[in-house]
Amino acid sequence: MASFNTIDDLDDAQRVLVRLDLNSPVEDGEVQDNRRFQRHAKTVRELAEAGHRVVLMAHQGRPGNDTFVSLDQHAEILGGYIDREVGFVDDIYGEKALDAIDALEAGEVLLLENTRMSDDELPEEDPELKAETEFVQTLAPHFDAYINDAYSAAHRKHASLVGFPLVLPAFAGRVMETEYEANTAIANREFDGQVTMVVGGTKATDVIGVMNTLGDKIDTFCMGGIASHLFLRAAGYDVGYDRHEDLDLYDTQWENNEEIIRELYEERRDQIKLPEGLAYEDDDGERAEHDNEELDAANYDYMDISEETVDKYDPIIRGSDAVFLKGALGVFEEEKFSAGTVGAVKAIAETDCFSVVGGGDTSRSIEMYGMDENDFDHVSIAGGAYIRALTGDDLPGIELLIDAAN
Ligand SMILES: Nc1ncnc2c1ncn2[C@@H]1O[C@H](COP(=O)(O)OP(=O)(O)OP(=O)(O)O)[C@@H](O)[C@H]1O
Numbered sequence: 137m138a139s140f141n142t143i144d145d146l147d148d149a150q151r152v153l154v155r156l157d158l159n160s161p162v163e164d165g166e167v168q169d170n171r172r173f174q175r176h177a178k179t180v181r182e183l184a185e186a187g188h189r190v191v192l193m194a195h196q197g198r199p200g201n202d203t204f205v206s207l208d209q210h211a212e213i214l215g216g217y218i219d220r221e222v223g224f225v226d227d228i229y230g231e232k233a234l235d236a237i238d239a240l241e242a243g244e245v246l247l248l249e250n251t252r253m254s255d256d257e258l259p260e261e262d263p264e265l266k267a268e269t270e271f272v273q274t275l276a277p278h279f280d281a282y283i284n285d286a287y288s289a290a291h292r293k294h295a296s297l298v299g300f301p302l303v304l305p306a307f308a309g310r311v312m313e314t315e316y317e318a319n320t321a322i323a324n325r326e327f328d329g330q331v332t333m334v335v336g337g338t339k340a341t342d343v344i345g346v347m348n349t350l351g352d353k354i355d356t357f358c359m360g361g362i363a364s365h366l367f368l369r370a371a372g373y374d375v376g377y378d379r380h381e382d383l384d385l386y387d388t389q390w391e392n393n394e395e396i397i398r399e400l401y402e403e404r405r406d407q408i409k410l411p412e413g414l415a416y417e418d419d420d421g422e423r424a425e426h427d428n429e430e431l432d433a434a435n436y437d438y439m440d441i442s443e444e445t446v447d448k449y450d451p452i453i454r455g456s457d458a459v460f461l462k463g464a465l466g467v468f469e470e471e472k473f474s475a476g477t478v479g480a481v482k483a484i485a486e487t488d489c490f491s492v493v494g495g496g497d498t499s500r501s502i503e504m505y506g507m508d509e510n511d512f513d514h515v516s517i518a519g520g521a522y523i524r525a526l527t528g529d530d531l532p533g534i535e536l537l538i539d540a541a542n
């Protein structure tokens with residue numbers, strides 16, 4: 137396996153710039169604690185205890201959506217996991233941020249503002265271009281080393297992920313190391329029996345893009361979440377487009393993926409299992425369901441797969457030798473729409489198969505519904521990155537760490 141330098145290779149008393157992935161669910165403006173804080177705390181604690189000056193970068197949401205918020209709450213939550221204060225500055229590379237960075241003492245920890253609040257961060261571009269941005273050029277001289285711990289964002293070519301490894305000595309943090317090892321081993325594993333992938337979540341583009349490549353390794357895809365609505369649309373049902381002007385869940389993803397969805401649906405129809413119906417909230421606030429023929433996306437928001445679909449997927453999962461889950465099958469955060477996700481995750485937990493549950497949001501369903509992380513072989517805090525890694529391709533953020541070590 138190709139390798140990179142880790143924090144074991146750092147010199148003493150360094151000024152380190154560390155990229156974490158603390159991207160979290162946000163409910164009514166409140167950032168929800170999740171595994172990402174707990175896992176990254178290990179890296180941050182170790183660096184602080186070793187006497188480095190530790191400056192953290194992370195993103196939250198995307199401009200235009202309601203999870204695009206400041207990182208002030210993240211600093212507080214992370215501080216709770218490392219038993220020391222995580223300072224916060226509402227600036228990324230302006231004077232305020234630079235003053236706070238330069239004032240840091242050995243062992244102190246500071247979190248910078250949401251990297252996506254800088255215009256330099258988001259457009260996906262080649263590392264060489266990202267390395268030239270004001271963001272990277274201004275911050276880099278204040279540090280001795282860059283540490284990437286954001287495995288779950290390593291599939292994105294954003295400045296904080298691919299710009300710094302070109303201008304600073306670059307190392308992997310503990311989460312990066314663990315997830316990389318686990319997911320690379322999984323990608324290379326062969327299974328004798330049935331291999332199933334349960335595909336859900338909101339980021340359909342991430343999964344649809346790799347379904348074709350994974351199609352020769354995976355026997356059956358059980359579809360839920362937004363991707364399943366887009367496939368149902370390709371199959372001719374009245375679903376898979378947006379009805380709220382301010383929420384773009386479907387239309388852009390459909391536009392960007394229509395061709396590949398139609399091709400996949402034609403060529404892999406036996407492999408791709410679609411919902412038999414979807415659930416919505418009726419006028420009394422209760423769960424109700426439509427069969428596929430009754431779907432009416434102009435008037436209803438569909439929030440889960442139907443009970444019949446849960447029953448259809450259950451024996452497929454239980455008859456599998458390996459099951460990979462990426463993304464929730466419905467809005468499991470609301471109990472009445474949790475049947476799809478909980479049905480699939482419980483069936484995986486109860487089956488003696490090799491299992492991986494992935495997704496920053498999705499892995500929360502394990503404790504929310506009384507399941508145990510030990511019932512799975514690997515619970516990844518990555519979603520899109522983990523599914524990309526299963527194709528065997530290296531992720532841009534990781535390739536740069538490997539290059540830096542060579
Ligand atoms: N039908 C649906 N309508 C709206 N949201 C849905 C639906 N089905 C699933 N979801 C939402 O999908 C979210 C998880 O999606 P997402 O694609 O972000 O996956 P993830 O598992 O967090 O992966 P990643 O780590 O890549 O973000 C859940 O929070 C759930 O509420």
Ligand SMILES: O=C(O)[C@H](O)COP(=O)(O)O
Binds near residue numbers: 289518
């Ligand atoms: O939550 C994630 O999957 C990562 O943080 C990447 O976020 P993004 O999908 O908004 O780029």
